[in-house]
Amino acid sequence: MAQQIADRRDIDFVLFEQIEADKVTEHEKYKDLNKKTFQMVINEARNIGIKEILPIIKEADIVGAQYIDGEVIVPESYRRVFDILVEGEWTAMAVEPEMGGQGMPECITLAAHEYLGGADFSVASYPMMGHGSGTILKKFGSQEQKDLFLKNYYTGKWAGSMLLTEPEAGSDVGALKTSAVKNDDGTYSITGNKIFITNGDHNLTENIIHPVLARVEGAPEGTKGISLFLIPKIWVNKDGSLGDRNDIICTGIEEKMGLHGSATCSMSMGSKGDCRGMLVGEENKGMRAMFEMMNFARLGVGAQGAQAASNAYLYALDYARERVQGKAIEEAMNPDAKSVNIIKHPDVRRMLMWMKSNVEGMRSFCYYIAHLFDQLELADSEEEKLRIDGMVSLLTPVLKSYNSDRGFEVCVQGMQVLGGVGYTREYPMEKLVRDSKIASIYEGTTGIQGMDLLARKIGMQKGQVFINFIGEINKIIAQAKETKDLEPLASRLEEAVNRMAGVAMHMGKTAQSAEFKTAFANSVPFLDVIGDVVMGWMLLWRAVVAEQKLTEGAKKKDVTFYKGQIKSAQYFINSTIPITIGRINAIELNDSSPIDIEEESFGG
Ligand SMILES: Cc1cc2nc3c(=O)[nH]c(=O)nc-3n(C[C@H](O)[C@H](O)[C@H](O)COP(=O)(O)OP(=O)(O)OC[C@H]3O[C@@H](n4cnc5c(N)ncnc54)[C@H](O)[C@@H]3O)c2cc1C
Incomplete structure (x- = not known):
C-alpha cells in the first residue's frame, strides 16, 4: 500500500469550484496565467512529492539531522530533494519571477505545498525558510539589504531561519536577553543564546542569513525594546561577496519526538566577542516586523496540520479497504459468513467519516485564507483592504491552532484505524503522529493563540x-x-x-x-x-x-x-x-x- 499525500480531486474542487481561485487571472497581475497553468504547476509538485520525497522520508526519519564535530549534517538524501526544489524554483513560488519565484497566487502556492511540505515537512523546510525571512526583509529592510539578500533568500541560494526563543523567553518573547551594541561602522555586536531554532545550521547552503531578535543596550524592557537584526553565518560584503565566518554557531541539536530530519538548534552568538549583525528597520521596532513573519508562518503551520491529516486520512482509507477482519455486523451470528474488509464495520466508517470531514473542512479553511491574501493584494479600495485584512487577522489564530490540534487528532485517529500496525514503525502513521504534534507548540502555542483571539x-x-x-x-x-x-x-x-x-x-x-x-x-x-x-x-x-x-x-x-x-x-x-x-x-x-x-x- 503506497502512501498518498493529498486528494487531487479535492484540491481542484476547493480551488476551482468552491473559492474559484482562477478568477484572479481576470486581474492584470495574473493575466498571463490560467487554470491550465495552475493545474500543471500542481501536477508537477505532486510528481516531486510522490516520486522524490515520499521514497526518502522513512530512512531520513531514522538517520535524522546529526551534530558532528560542531557541524549540522542533514540526511544525505535531502541533498537531491533540496536541489530539485531550488532548481525548479519551488522555494518562493508566490514571489515575482524576476526575483526567483514563479509569480503564482498564494492559493496555488498552497496547493503545491500540499505535495511538497505535505509529503515531508522536514526536508521541504530547508529550502522554504528563506521565503519567510525574505518577507520581512522586503517590507522592513533597507534597499542595500534587499539588494544583498532578497534574491538569494528567494532562490534558496542562501537559507533563512527565525531566532526568537531563548531559555527564559519562549511564549514571552519580550523577556529575551540577547543584546546588541552599535559599532562605529553602523553594524551591531550581538551577544546571546537562542534555543529551539529550526534549521539554525545545516550543510545544504553556502550561507544562512539569520533574522534575530535582540535588545539594543539601554532599550526598554519587554517587547517595546526589541530590535530585529540580520546575522549572516558568513559575513556578506557590500559587493555581495562572502567575507569571514561570523561568530554565530550551533552548539547542539535537540533529540525530539518528530521532524527528525529538521535540525532544532541551540545557537550561540558572540562567544568570541565577534558576532556582527545589521539592524533591519529602526531600533526597538523589531517586534512589529517579526509579527509580520510570524503571521505568515502561522498560516503555514495551520496548513501543516491539515496536510498531515490529509496524509493520515488517505492512508487509513486505503488500509480500511484492504484489511480483512471480522464479519459484517449483520452476519455476526452466521458461522458461514466470510470476513470482510474493515471499512464495512460501522465504527471504522465513523472514524473515516470523522477524518474525511475534518480533512476537507481544514483544507477549505486554509485555501480560503490563502485566497484572502490574494484578494488583499488585488483589492483596489482601502475599505476593501481593511475588510480583508480584518478577516485574515481574526482568523489567523484560529487557523493556526484549530488546524494544528485537529490535524494531530486526525493522525491519532488514523493510527486507530490501522490497529496494531498503526503503532509500528513499519507503517507511516506513527511518524505522522510524531511529526504533526509540534504544530500546536511552535509559532505560539494554542494557549497563546487563544489569548490573542x-x-x-x-x-x-x-x-x-x-x-x-x-x-x-x-x-x-x-x-x-x-x-x-x-x-x-x-x-x-x-x-x-x-x-x-x-x-x-x-x-x-x-x-x-x-x-x-x-x-x-x-x-x-x-x-x-x-x-x-x-x-x-x-x-x-x-x-x-x-x-x-x-x-x-x-x-x-x-x-x-x-x-x-x-x-x-x-x-x-x-x-x-x-x-x-x-x-x-x-x-x-x-x-x-x-x-x-x-x-x-x-x-x-
Ligand atoms: C521543534 C521546535 C522547533 C522550533 N523552532 C523555532 C524557531 O525556528 N525559532 C524560534 O524562535 N523558536 C522555535 N521554537 C520554539 C517555540 O516557538 C517555543 O517552544 C514555543 O513558543 C513555546 O515556548 P516554550 O517552549 O518556552 O514554552 P513556555 O512559553 O514555557 O510555555 C509552556 C506552557 O505554558 C503556556 N503559557 C506560557 N505563557 C503563557 C501565558 N502568558 N498565558 C497562558 N499560557 C502560557 C504555554 O501555552 C505552554 O502550554 C521551536 C520549538 C520546537 C520544539
Whole structure:
C-alpha cells in the first residue's frame, strides 16, 4: 500500500469550484496565467512529492539531522530533494519571477505545498525558510539589504531561519536577553543564546542569513525594546561577496519526538566577542516586523496540520479497504459468513467519516485564507483592504491552532484505524503522529493563540470584523436554505452561529470584568467554538456547490465525489456542531475552578 499525500480531486474542487481561485487571472497581475497553468504547476509538485520525497522520508526519519564535530549534517538524501526544489524554483513560488519565484497566487502556492511540505515537512523546510525571512526583509529592510539578500533568500541560494526563543523567553518573547551594541561602522555586536531554532545550521547552503531578535543596550524592557537584526553565518560584503565566518554557531541539536530530519538548534552568538549583525528597520521596532513573519508562518503551520491529516486520512482509507477482519455486523451470528474488509464495520466508517470531514473542512479553511491574501493584494479600495485584512487577522489564530490540534487528532485517529500496525514503525502513521504534534507548540502555542483571539482579535474595529465574519457565514447559510436537502443543516449551523455571537459577547464582557481570569481560562475552548463553526461553514459551502453540480447534471465520475461532499457536511454539522453548542453552554457557565483552586489542591 503506497502512501498518498493529498486528494487531487479535492484540491481542484476547493480551488476551482468552491473559492474559484482562477478568477484572479481576470486581474492584470495574473493575466498571463490560467487554470491550465495552475493545474500543471500542481501536477508537477505532486510528481516531486510522490516520486522524490515520499521514497526518502522513512530512512531520513531514522538517520535524522546529526551534530558532528560542531557541524549540522542533514540526511544525505535531502541533498537531491533540496536541489530539485531550488532548481525548479519551488522555494518562493508566490514571489515575482524576476526575483526567483514563479509569480503564482498564494492559493496555488498552497496547493503545491500540499505535495511538497505535505509529503515531508522536514526536508521541504530547508529550502522554504528563506521565503519567510525574505518577507520581512522586503517590507522592513533597507534597499542595500534587499539588494544583498532578497534574491538569494528567494532562490534558496542562501537559507533563512527565525531566532526568537531563548531559555527564559519562549511564549514571552519580550523577556529575551540577547543584546546588541552599535559599532562605529553602523553594524551591531550581538551577544546571546537562542534555543529551539529550526534549521539554525545545516550543510545544504553556502550561507544562512539569520533574522534575530535582540535588545539594543539601554532599550526598554519587554517587547517595546526589541530590535530585529540580520546575522549572516558568513559575513556578506557590500559587493555581495562572502567575507569571514561570523561568530554565530550551533552548539547542539535537540533529540525530539518528530521532524527528525529538521535540525532544532541551540545557537550561540558572540562567544568570541565577534558576532556582527545589521539592524533591519529602526531600533526597538523589531517586534512589529517579526509579527509580520510570524503571521505568515502561522498560516503555514495551520496548513501543516491539515496536510498531515490529509496524509493520515488517505492512508487509513486505503488500509480500511484492504484489511480483512471480522464479519459484517449483520452476519455476526452466521458461522458461514466470510470476513470482510474493515471499512464495512460501522465504527471504522465513523472514524473515516470523522477524518474525511475534518480533512476537507481544514483544507477549505486554509485555501480560503490563502485566497484572502490574494484578494488583499488585488483589492483596489482601502475599505476593501481593511475588510480583508480584518478577516485574515481574526482568523489567523484560529487557523493556526484549530488546524494544528485537529490535524494531530486526525493522525491519532488514523493510527486507530490501522490497529496494531498503526503503532509500528513499519507503517507511516506513527511518524505522522510524531511529526504533526509540534504544530500546536511552535509559532505560539494554542494557549497563546487563544489569548490573542480574545484580547486582540474579537474586538477589532469595534467588533466590525466579527460582524463581517458572521455575515460571510450567513451568506452560505442563506444559499443552503434554498435547497431542501441542505436546509436542516443550514438551520443547525445557523443556531451555532447565533450562539457563537452570544458567547463572543459573553467572553468580551467577562474579559473586561473582575472575572477576566475565567475568560482567559476559557479562551482555548472559545477558539475551538469559532474553529468548529468555521469548519461547519466551509463544509456547508462545499455541500452547496456539490448540490448545484448534481442538480445541473454532473459527469458520472463526479457524482460520487459530490455526494461525498454532502455527506461530509451532514456528518460534521450533525455530529460536531451539537458538541459545539455544548462547549458554548460550558463556557457560559463561567466556571472558575481553574482559577479558584488553590495551587496545593492540584495535588501531586
Ligand atoms: C521543534 C521546535 C522547533 C522550533 N523552532 C523555532 C524557531 O525556528 N525559532 C524560534 O524562535 N523558536 C522555535 N521554537 C520554539 C517555540 O516557538 C517555543 O517552544 C514555543 O513558543 C513555546 O515556548 P516554550 O517552549 O518556552 O514554552 P513556555 O512559553 O514555557 O510555555 C509552556 C506552557 O505554558 C503556556 N503559557 C506560557 N505563557 C503563557 C501565558 N502568558 N498565558 C497562558 N499560557 C502560557 C504555554 O501555552 C505552554 O502550554 C521551536 C520549538 C520546537 C520544539
